[in-house]
Amino acid sequence: MSGESDVDKFQRWLQNRLATLEINNDSGDHERAMIRIQNAIHEVISFRESIETHSEVEDPFVKMLSRGINRILSVHPVVQICRVIWNSARCAANSGERFGSQ
Structure with missing residues (x-):
């Protein structure tokens, strides 16, 4: 792969955001925000897998x-x-x- 796809960049951004939240837990909604970001990361992974599967199946x-x-x-x-x-x-x-x- 020559470069990073937008999906990979988005996943990396979410992971950085999650790491930042883990370090700075000063927010009152800290736990809920972490769960939302973790769910978003799981969705990105599922989306990437479905794209890879779709690209492997011939028309x-x-x-x-x-x-x-x-x-x-x-x-x-x-x-x-x-x-x-x-x-x-x-x-x-x-x-x-x-x-x-x-």
Whole structure:
């Protein structure tokens, strides 16, 4: 990894904030603030893990399109029939005939 992500920076900031609170416990809401920051750190860790999991899972649609939509289309019988009809209609139009007329 070339640099630190924003999520990592945010987690580090929360950890520094927690360390500062542990040193300076002069606030009346000290315990509650520490719990909130600890919960936020847990959420950041969970978020980072979900991002990593999401980036590891490949998008099935992109893979299908890149791997072989042409292969699927070339094998599918409906597509083959449509191609025959399209080519027949195009040939008939080029020769001046109406499609379907004998």
